[in-house]
Amino acid sequence: MLDIHNLNVPVRIQQLLSEQGITTIEQLTKFCRRELSKLPKLGAKSLDQIEEALIKRGLSLAQDPFAPYTCARHGQPRGDVSLESLYLCDGCARKFQNIPFRGTAPEYVGPPVKGYCLHCNRLFNNVRLRQWYLCGICSRVVKSIGRSMVADDYLQAWWQREVQPDFPHLRLELTDPPELRSYDFNETQGETR
Numbered sequence: 001m002l003d004i005h006n007l008n009v010p011v012r013i014q015q016l017l018s019e020q021g022i023t024t025i026e027q028l029t030k031f032c033r034r035e036l037s038k039l040p041k042l043g044a045k046s047l048d049q050i051e052e053a054l055i056k057r058g059l060s061l062a063q064d065p066f067a068p069y070t071c072a073r074h075g076q077p078r079g080d081v082s083l084e085s086l087y088l089c090d091g092c093a094r095k096f097q098n099i100p101f102r103g104t105a106p107e108y109v110g111p112p113v114k115g116y117c118l119h120c121n122r123l124f125n126n127v128r129l130r131q132w133y134l135c136g137i138c139s140r141v142v143k144s145i146g147r148s149m150v151a152d153d154y155l156q157a158w159w160q161r162e163v164q165p166d167f168p169h170l171r172l173e174l175t176d177p178p179e180l181r182s183y184d185f186n187e188t189q190g191e192t193r
Ligand SMILES: [Zn+2]
Pocket: 088, 089, 090, 091, 092, 093, 117, 118, 119, 120, 121, 122
């Protein structure tokens, strides 16, 4: 157990920690930043110095159990993030993970069941429940794309059935198919999604 005086921070900080009963580096790493910030006279700059000194030793402060979860699509902690359950086929799940969720694997993958994929709306023998942490906005976006796809499919079918026979020279083309995009993409495109 290394004495707190071995930590490469100003003596003032070492003393403040000792006064609070934190006398070893090992003890210090049991605290998260939020907890330390409650100690008297320990400001943000001191906390930065503590964290930097720990990193140089290959250590870090404890994870904050009350910190907000990170949205898989935003890649940032947000206050309204919760675990979202999505039934997806393997293809759509792979697509979700790779592009909009920036490589984040689902927190949970369930056993295969027969049913419809939330995204492509096709029937599979092996859709699986998959769970990711998503904020409110991303959760709504993710769940709404499948509905747009159903609407587009219906319109195409209706066109083929009702319009095409009488007007064979007209074509209905889907020029902007609905797809789940990454958050960054939307930002640069100035979209609201
Ligand atoms: Zn699918």
